[in-house]
Amino acid sequence: MATDARQQDATPRKRRIQAVDHAIDVLECLARSSGAVGVSEIARQTDLSKATVYHLLATLEDRRLVMREPDSPTYRLGWALYELGSGVAESSEVSRVARPFLDRLAAETGESVLLGVMDEDSVLYLARGDAPRGFHMIAAAGGRSPLHATASGKLLLAYADEEKVEDYLGHPLEGFTPNTVTDRAELESQLEEIREQGFATCWQERELGLCSIAVPLRDHTTLPVASLTLAGPAGRLTDERVEEYLEPLRTAAAEIDALLGFNKAVVA
Numbered sequence: 001m002a003t004d005a006r007q008q009d010a011t012p013r014k015r016r017i018q019a020v021d022h023a024i025d026v027l028e029c030l031a032r033s034s035g036a037v038g039v040s041e042i043a044r045q046t047d048l049s050k051a052t053v054y055h056l057l058a059t060l061e062d063r064r065l066v067m068r069e070p071d072s073p074t075y076r077l078g079w080a081l082y083e084l085g086s087g088v089a090e091s092s093e094v095s096r097v098a099r100p101f102l103d104r105l106a107a108e109t110g111e112s113v114l115l116g117v118m119d120e121d122s123v124l125y126l127a128r129g130d131a132p133r134g135f136h137m138i139a140a141a142g143g144r145s146p147l148h149a150t151a152s153g154k155l156l157l158a159y160a161d162e163e164k165v166e167d168y169l170g171h172p173l174e175g176f177t178p179n180t181v182t183d184r185a186e187l188e189s190q191l192e193e194i195r196e197q198g199f200a201t202c203w204q205e206r207e208l209g210l211c212s213i214a215v216p217l218r219d220h221t222t223l224p225v226a227s228l229t230l231a232g233p234a235g236r237l238t239d240e241r242v243e244e245y246l247e248p249l250r251t252a253a254a255e256i257d258a259l260l261g262f263n264k265a266v267v268a
Helices: 001-010 017-034 037-048 051-062 078-090 095-111 149-158 162-169 184-195 238-262
Strands: 067-068 074-079 112-117 124-129 145-148 199-203 210-218 224-233
Touching: 017 037, 017 051, 017 067, 017 074, 037 051, 037 074, 051 067, 095 112, 095 124, 095 224, 095 238, 112 149, 112 210, 124 149, 145 149, 149 162, 149 184, 149 199, 149 210, 149 224, 199 238, 210 238, 224 238
Parallel strands: none
Antiparallel strands: 067 074, 112 124, 112 224, 124 145, 199 210, 210 224
């Protein structure tokens, strides 16, 4: 027992580094901004002093995490952040395996293709494939969307554990368009339907004019680890054409599943 106590005492206690917290606050402030931002505005948004913000920006600029606009005292995010983010995506097994299939599926269907994973209370898009007639939309690689208002998010939520679903549904569901499902009972019914049919749909629930269909990607654990989604304009991607889009979507998903180690016979 004495030995166990000494080992426990020797375990380092987690301690937050305030300077790191402040640096992240600055980066998040820049990430939320549509353009370059000055020291005063960053200080206002982060509740930090101008002097602190100035010194943090100088350090971040030296490390290429932020960049200063030419002939202007304003800053924006730097390319080093993109390099770090790309490294995260590349290190993800599902992203590495699925990447070659995204542009192929986009070319085959003529619609945009998204690879998403659940990250806390949102769907995080790891990669995107675009067809020549690609449709402009908010979702992009590195972007996030709410779980309840996208096909990707609803699919991932449908297969999440009960505790996660209960926690998410325990909070108000934000409406983004008149079609967003904000009623808990209605969303629970949709999640059950998704589990039964094996795919999710979104009919202009996040963006007006944009619809999507998503299917799960599974690995050797047989559990869904990501979503593969087709997204396109409401005039093309309609309820009447769901089966037409599902066929190539499911074919690509099955190929990715096989490379991830999913054995369909195990769950058959």
